[in-house]
Amino acid sequence: MEFRIDRSSGLPAYLQLVRQVREALRLGWLGPGDRLPTVRDVVARSGVNANTVLKAYRELELSGLVEARQGSGTFIKAGLGSTDPEVMAALRARLAEWVREAREAGLDIEDIDALVRSVLAADEDGNQITAGDGVAVL
C-alpha cells in the first residue's frame, strides 16, 4: 500500500498513516496476514520521516490491529468491520430511510453533513471519558 500525507491537514502525520491503514482494512485492500510496507519503503516512496512511520505502526500495534514479528516485519492481525453483516445492512437501510426523510424536509448534502457531524460530536463528548487519548480519528 502507498501512504500519502495531506500537508494541509491539521491531523498529525502519524495519525494520517494510521487512518490510511484502517481505511485500507475497511475497504478490503488489506486483510489479516498481510504485511505492511517496511519503514524504509515508506520513507523512500512517500517522503515520510521514519520516526513518523514507526509512531504510526506502534499506534496500530497498541490498538491490536497489527503485530510486529521479529525479523520479518509488521503484519495485519485483525480485520476491521467485524460487525455482523446483517446488522450492518439493517443500519444502512435505516440510514438510507433517514436520508430520504431529510431530503424531503429540504436539507441538502451540506445540511445533512453538518447535522451528522454535530450528532457525532455530541456523542463523542458524551463518551470522552472512555475514549483513550490519540485514538479519536477525525
Next chain:
Amino acid sequence: MITAVEPVDRTAIAVRAQALGKRYRNKWALRECTFDLPAGRVAALVGANGAGKTTLMTVLAGLLDADEGSAGATGRVAFVSQEKPVYRHFSAADMLRLGAHLNVVWDEARARRWLARFEIPLDKACGKLSGGQQAQVAFALAIGSRPSVLMLDEPLANLDPLARREVTAELLSEVDETGMTVLLSTHVVAELAGVADYLLLLAHGRLLAGGDLDELLGRHVSYTGPRSDVPPALGDVVEARHTGNQSTFLVELPEGQPRPVVAGQWTERPLTLEDYVLAQLEATRKGARA
C-alpha cells in the same frame, strides 16, 4: 535490514545549546538560546528573515564562536551553507576526491549514489552545472562524510517542487539508514508535515518554541464561534481574531491536562504547522508576547 516496531532511543542528545548568544558589533543576532535536540530527529529550524537561523547553524557547526553561552554537537558535524559551495573549476568527481582527502571518514559509495540518483554528470565542471545540480554536489559531499549531525541551511531553496520532494525523500532515507540527526532551516513550512518531527522556532534571535512537533501542535487548538472576548477553553491565547459576530482563538492548552470539551456554538480545529508558525510569528511582530 528489517522493520521492527521498537522505540527509538530518544535519550541521547545530538545537539545542545545553552544560553547561546552571538553578537555582530553591538547587535545581538542570537540571545539566550537554549535547547536539546535528541539524536535521530529531523528538526526544522523556522523563522522570519533575519531571525538568526543562519547564525545559529553557523555557531552550532563550530564555524563561528559564540559570544556567550555554549553549543555542542556529538560526533561529526557536516554543514551545507545556503550558498551550496562547490569549486567552479572542479568536476563532481574532483569534488568527491577532495571530500575523500578532507574528511576523516568518507563513504565514497554513498556520495556517488546520491549523485547518480539525481543524474549529476561526474565529469562536468561544477561552474557549468545548474544551481540545483551544484546543490546536489554539495549534498553528496555532506552525505559522503557520514555525519552524525547534518545541518542544512535552506536546502530546498532553488530546487523545483519535484526535486524538493525527491531530495526530502532521499534525505529521510539516509536518516533512516544511518541514524544521523538532521537540522534544516527552511521557509517552506507547508512542506514539513511528516518530514520534520522536531521544531525550533526563532524570532528576533530568540527561541520562541522548541520541541516534538506532534506534541507542540497537539497542545494548540483553534476555536471558532460567536463573538467573544475570551476563548471557550482555558489556556494562553496566541492569537485572537474578531470579525463581525464571529471570533477565532488560537489557544495553547495547559500542559498535562485532559483536552477540554467545548460545546454549543464553538467548533474546534486542529492546527497545521503553518497555522502555528504564522500565528507565533505574527504574535511576536505585534510585540504581544514581548
